[in-house]
Amino acid sequence: MAKYKMHLLVCGGTGCHASESESLLSHLKAIVTDKGLDNEVQVIATGCFGFCEKGPIVKIMPDNTFYTQVTPADAREIIEEHVIKGRKVNRLLYVNPENKEHIADSKHMGFYKKQIRIALRNCGFIDPENIDEYISRDGYEALAKCLTEMTPQQVIEIMKKSGLRGRGGGGFPTGLKWEITSKSVSDVKYVVCNADEGDPGAFMDRSILEGDPHSVIEAMIICGYCIGASNGLVYIRAEYPLAIDRLKTAIGQAREYGLLGNDVLGTGFAFDIELRYGAGAFVCGEETALIHSMEGLRGEPTMKPPFPSVSGYYGKPTNVNNVETFANVPVIINKGADWFASIGTEKSKGTKVFALAGKINNVGLIEVPMGTTLREVIYEIGGGIKDGKKFKAVQTGGPSGGCLTEKHLDFPIDYDNLIAAGSMMGSGGMIVMDEDDCMVSIAKFYLEFTVEESCGKCSPCRIGNKRLHEILDKLTKGNGTREDIDRLRNLGHVIKDTALCGLGQTSPNPVLSTIDNFWDEYMEHVNEKKCRSGQCKALLQYVIDPENCVGCTACARNCPVNAIAGERKGIHVIDQTTCIKCGACLEKCKFNAVFIK
Amino acid sequence: MAIIKLSESKLEELRNVCKSFNNEKGELINVLHKAQGIFGYLPAEVQEVIAKELNISVAHVYGVVTFYSFFTMLPKGEHPVSICLGTACYVRGAEKVIEEFKRILNVNVGETTPDGKFSLACLRCVGACGLAPVVLVGDKVYGRVAPDGVKDIIAEYAK
Known part of the structure; x- marks a missing residue:
């Protein structure tokens, strides 16, 4: 490989892609060639930097200069001024909103200061379409270590000791899941990666697959080794074309390098990965529904037990983990369980990736240690509320989560705390709302989603959620009564207790949590026929x-x-x-x- | 419903797709993805062919097609407009953008304009939440769309 003096990293994530980062990339490349710098300067497209608000992003290494909102027209100035003359282009630097100072080094930006990047370690650093770059950052080292120096049980012990829990929402201990699947006796077993990110407003998994597909592939092979499976399947949304492309490229490269196939790393262990496409059904995030969808059926969940670890894909033992969970695995093997367990809180170890969106200044993808407070996330990393408005609520866990308010701001975020507060971790969507958002309308919005996405198999979810939605609709139109609110509460609890799968068991959360936390607002809709944020048109x-x-x-x-x-x-x-x-x-x-x- | 005559060459292509998946019924969703790529939508006639090739009932195929939001039984317009209704876009005003598209194109969500130029649909999160609210026309993504920017987007394609 040629030794370059300077690297220009251009964000190639979906967000920046939509703001012409591709054309920016080709402009930069053409100008580098034009100036005869091909042997000294390398221009590459990386995965998401996370700072989507100010995209497209260009980062210059080794000096770590962070340019924001770069357009193709800025390419020449960056090359001529920064690359050739060594002068930073001030107008493209990030401006600290507090003191209006330009910040050149991303390490000093509030957005990055509090973050610890484990699952996102390579996003924004490497070219995701080049396996050599992944390898140069300790890629596939964990796999080699597992296959040559450790028994499957030893690897499982490390995973158990690390305390890693499923990042898809449930929070089930990963090591334990692997152990159960490894003990199921069968000739064929499967490793499934759940990349069906259906939660609206969440884009963690997509960014990992786009920015660092090899870390997921490596972890899936390790998982296969542990549980005794030779087949890997990635269930991915068809709506993520870029992630699909990158994953396909990565799988192809891994095969070429002998990391996938009949003889992984010459050890005789066989493992290969295939893709299966989702077709837009939120319920397919539930593991039994996902498995049925992979079998070509309607994605309807079935009763557990039997758990997929005993009887899953075509009745064979199947281990299903989410993208982010897998992305943590190679690092845990390389750095050790103790290191991982030292980060986070007592029962939630490591970090969590959140997709920060809504009425917040710094929309983007962040990764923070478990136990970070909502205040730190929203104000220090997120840069506070847009347009100087007042913070009202933050919705975590997507349509299955709840709305948390000001009184929860100093809550350390982890699995158990969020559940105690009436919400949940979910896959990591975090939508911030300000004073202009009507909480009754927000609850209605989520119910609309659930009604549409309910598979219809069990009646609490199919009929119950529809009724919840109707009552909420009545409230927003000014026809609600006090009894309606009691009805919402009762019905909500019945649905939670009786629905078949995770979707129904959590779908009343947005309603129940907004009733609890915004009681006054509900009462205003009922008693005074008033909507203080002015969103319910009928009440204006x-x-x-x-x-x-x-x-x-x-x-x-x-x-x-x-x-x-x-x-x-x-x-x-x-x-x-x-x-x-x-x-x-x-x-x-x-x-x-x-x-x- | 009027019976649609499908072109023989496209049907041949469809049968080849089924064959490439070994006419395996477990590959139904993959076959449907390809079929929608060929025809643009999945009318009953296409579903019948697939059912026959994979040796499953038409009801089974129909059940799967209608279950997943990605599959459609209605033809899309020449320029399919999709408005993201993910939460991030919703709180940043996607609803007003939809209203404006509905007003200017004079169609409802899920419909196609009489001239076949535009169809209007909602989708849930393309993952470009930093650009909310987001509108897709074909594969092109428009970010931070305000209601008064809608007419310019339509004008780009109206020629």
Whole structure:
């Protein structure tokens, strides 16, 4: 390999891809060639840096300069100024929102300071399409160590001791799962990687597969060795074309290098990986549903037990782990169980990747030690709430999780704390909401999702969630009663207790947690028919203040349904029965006479 | 429902796809993915062919097609517009963007314009939450779409 003096790392994740990072990459490459720097400067596309808010990102190594929102037109300046003359392009540096200072080194950015990157260790550092780069960062070393120096049971012991728990949501101890599957007797066993990230607003797994596919492949081989399986399957969403491409490339390279196939690393152990495509069903994140989907059936869950570790894919013992869980495995083998167990809290070890999104300044992908507080995540890493608004709630765990509020901000995040607070870890989506969000509407939004995604097999989920949604709809339209809220609560608990799978057992969480934490807001919708954030359209009333109205007729002329009456230079009035609450009058009034009641 | 005449060459392609998966019924979802790639959608006629090739009932195929949101039995427009309704996009105003598309194109979600140019759909999270709200036209991703930017997006394709 040529020795380069400088590396230009361009983010090639889906977020930056959508903002022309590909064209930026080709511009940079062309200019490097043009200047005759091909032997000194390498330009590569990496996986996600996590700082999606300010993408596309370009990072320059070895000096760690971090450029944000770079467009193809900036390529020439970066090469001519930074690469050739060694002067940083100030206007592209990240600006600290607090003191307006430019920060060149990403290590000093608030966004990165608190993070510890284990699962994301290679995302943004290596070219995911080049196996040599993965190998140069200790890639496949853990595999070699397991296959040549350790027995499967020894590896399982390390996994158990590390305390790693499933990152897909359930939080089941990974080592224990491997042990159970390893003890199931069968001629054929399967290792399945669950990459069906269906949780809206979450993109952890996608970023790992796009940025570091080999770490997942390596872990799957190790898992196969431990449980005695020769077949690996990755169940991945068809909506992730880039991740699928990168994974395919990586599998091909691993075969070429003898890391997959009939004789892995010359040890006689056989293992290979195939892809299976999801087709857009949230319930397929549940392991039994996922397995049925891989068998070409409707993705409906079945009763457990039997657990997949005993009877899974085509009735054979199957070990299902999530992408992020797998990404942790090689590091644990390399650095040891004690090292991993030293990070995190008593019952939740290691780190967790979160997809931070919603009304927050720094949208992106972050990885923090378990036990970090929500306040640190939202204010220090996330940079606080967008547009200086007030924090209202954070939704963790996606449609299965709950809304946490200000009083939970100093909670250390781990599996058990989140459940105690009425939410859950889930796969790691974290959506921040501000004062403009109506919590009743948010609960309704999630229920809409669950109703659509319920597979329909068991009645608590199929019928119960539909009823929850109807009641919430009634509340947002101003027709709710006090009894409706009690009904929501009762029904919610019944569904939780009786539904067949994880989807139904958690689907009332958004409703129950918002009722608990935002009781006043629910009561306002019922008693005063008022929505304080103005999101429930049916509860709004546009009114003209006679004090401010000058009779300019602008509102009346722009009203699409002629609901506003009034003479020129006289006071105007809105007829509430005709008004469709479109807000056109509010926008057009130059005298602040129209307001929302 | 009117019977759709499928072109023989495409049907041949479909049969070859089934064959490439050894006519294995466990490969149904993979076959459907390819079939949707060939025809753009999965009308009843296509499902019948697949059922015959894989030796399973049409009801089974129909059950799978209707279960997964990725599969569609309605043809999409020349430029399929999909609006992300993931939570991140929702809290950043995706609903208003949908309303604007509905208003300008004069169709509802799940429908295609009479001239066949645009179809409107919602999807759940493309994972570009940093760019919320996100709109996809074909494979092209538009980020941070505001309601008043909608007409410009449509204009790009309306020619």
